[in-house]
Amino acid sequence: MQTLTGKAAAYKISRRGMLLGTGAIAALGAALGGAGGFKAGHSYGVAKAQVEADVMQISYPIRGTNQPGILTPQQQQMHTAAYTITTDRKESLIRLLKQWTLAAERMMNGELIGQYKTFRDVPPDDTGEADGLGPAALTVTFGFGKTLFVTEDGKDRFGIKHKMPKELAEGIHRMAAEKLDPNHCDGDVVIQVCSEDPMVALHAIHNLTRIGFGTASLKWSQLGYGRTSSTSTAQKTPRNLFGFKDGTNNIKAQDPQSELNQHLWIQPGDTPSDWAVGGSYLCVRKIKQFMEVWDELVLSEQEAIIGRNKITGAPLSGGDEFTQPDFEKKGEDGKPLIPEDSHVAVVHPSHNSGARMLRRGYNYMEGNDKLGRLEGGLFFVAYVRNPQTNFVPVLANMVGDAMTEYLQHVASGLWIIPPGLKDGQDYVGQTLFE
Numbered sequence: 267m268q269t270l271t272g273k274a275a276a277y278k279i280s281r282r283g284m285l286l287g288t289g290a291i292a293a294l295g296a297a298l299g300g301a302g303g304f305k306a307g308h309s310y311g312v313a314k315a316q317v318e319a320d321v322m323q324i325s326y327p328i329r330g331t332n333q334p335g336i337l338t339p340q341q342q343q344m345h346t347a348a349y350t351i352t353t354d355r356k357e358s359l360i361r362l363l364k365q366w367t368l369a370a371e372r373m374m375n376g377e378l379i380g381q382y383k384t385f386r387d388v389p390p391d392d393t394g395e396a397d398g399l400g401p402a403a404l405t406v407t408f409g410f411g412k413t414l415f416v417t418e419d420g421k422d423r424f425g426i427k428h429k430m431p432k433e434l435a436e437g438i439h440r441m442a443a444e445k446l447d448p449n450h451c452d453g454d455v456v457i458q459v460c461s462e463d464p465m466v467a468l469h470a471i472h473n474l475t476r477i478g479f480g481t482a483s484l485k486w487s488q489l490g491y492g493r494t495s496s497t498s499t500a501q502k503t504p505r506n507l508f509g510f511k512d513g514t515n516n517i518k519a520q521d522p523q524s525e526l527n528q529h530l531w532i533q534p535g536d537t538p539s540d541w542a543v544g545g546s547y548l549c550v551r552k553i554k555q556f557m558e559v560w561d562e563l564v565l566s567e568q569e570a571i572i573g574r575n576k577i578t579g580a581p582l583s584g585g586d587e588f589t590q591p592d593f594e595k596k597g598e599d600g601k602p603l604i605p606e607d608s609h610v611a612v613v614h615p616s617h618n619s620g621a622r623m624l625r626r627g628y629n630y631m632e633g634n635d636k637l638g639r640l641e642g643g644l645f646f647v648a649y650v651r652n653p654q655t656n657f658v659p660v661l662a663n664m665v666g667d668a669m670t671e672y673l674q675h676v677a678s679g680l681w682i683i684p685p686g687l688k689d690g691q692d693y694v695g696q697t698l699f700e
């Protein structure tokens with residue numbers, strides 16, 4: 267096993283030593299959106315190609331206080347996979363976590379994960395489909411499910427049950443509008459891969475799954491294309507499949523550290539023996555959106571259901587996209603301008619004991635059903651410090667949400683996210699096993 271090299275810089279663009287930082291994605295948006303004033307034709311084509319090439323060179327480090335892929339500027343592509351650990355031997359699990367960590371670091375650096383072209387008489391270590399593409403802002407984020415700590419029949423196979431936080435053990439209870447497929451829920455280990463390039467994301471899960479053969483078997487996997495949140499103020503707010511701006515009032519990397527500590531990162535005293543300080547919880551809901559029904563609602567109905575203007579994203583109480591909603595403000599008819607059962611009113615922190623979450627979801631589209639209806643929706647992803655205060659009650663409140671009629675929750679999952687890899691550590695989650 268080779269040791270990890272680590273990276274001191276928060277992130278880098280290797281080619282031409284050009285640092286773009288969180289503005290890189292904004293620069294891409296500005297150039298591609300024409301905001302920078304590029305004229306049509308040759309110069310636009312050259313600029314677009316240049317920005318795309320630069321984005322392919324963005325790389326993030328695996329080492330740090332927190333894992334990458336959470337507060338990292340949200341990338342456009344996602345491939346998330348959940349695995350069943352098929353061994354009962356702790357040493358085999360740790361060996362797998364070391365191999366996964368090393369492979370993740372290599373791929374995040376834009377490197378191949380082992381010998382690829384050298385020996386013609388053995389299968390190459392790397393599956394190869396991202397050769398030459400660059401790191402493309404790849405992040406690999408690991409999480410541990412309840413069943414890694416204790417199996418469904420109560421077995422403590424890795425001797426870590428005493429380190430399972432009660433917030434994970436409680437899970438996510440049954441909710442309104444759900445028809446969950448158990449084969450697509452939870453999992454012993456989850457790996458969330460995000461990138462600006464679809465092939466780079468697919469390649470990472472392909473390689474990691476291959477490394478797991480014999481120790482970890484793929485339970486389910488999910489592709490997401492088109493982010494539905496922003497995690498940095500430098501990013502333009504994207505839209506979801508109902509056509510609304512999504513991710514406006516999200517936790518962002520630029521928020522005060524005190525706010526991030528209160529709502530996002532696990533703090534001392536939160537988990538047994540503090541093994542997960544600097545970690546978080548990953549809460550997932552795969553939500554089918556009934557687009558054909560939604561698309562026939564008149565614009566004002568759609569806006570009343572969300573509580574925001576469809577074009578600008580501003581709250582119906584007025585202002586611009588980033589004005590805070592005023593739930594007291596009434597219209598001429600004496601009713602609140604933002605309906606009480608609108609999505610924004612139901613999930614807003616002011617109606618949920620101040621609870622906030624970092625949303626990091628993706629649109630998905632998986633063909634169509636037998637009646638020709640699109641099979642698509644939102645792969646909802648939220649990171650929180652405590653799922654039982656910051657996620658589950660908000661989700662439960664959606665029973666009174668006017669949008670719920672147009673949704674069906676089809677999958678669900680909860681995992682604890684270990685902290686970032688520290689110097690001297692050689693696998694993600696090491697503090698859990700020591």
Ligand SMILES: C=CC1=C(C)c2cc3[nH]c(cc4nc(cc5[nH]c(cc1n2)c(C)c5CCC(=O)O)C(CCC(=O)O)=C4C)c(C)c3C=C
Nearest residue numbers: 506510511512513514515553610613614615644646660661
């Ligand atoms: C339990 C948490 C949430 C689920 C599930 C959820 C599903 C869901 N949301 C949209 C569309 C929008 N959501 C918006 C805001 C918003 N949503 C949640 C939580 C859940 N959404 C929160 C906490 C917030 C922020 C509320 C606030 O502080 O103002 C918005 C408005 C724009 C924004 O701020 O992002 C939209 C639009 C869909 C379509 C959906 C399920 C498919």
Ligand SMILES: [Fe+2]
Nearest residue numbers: 512609610613
């Ligand atoms: Fe929402």
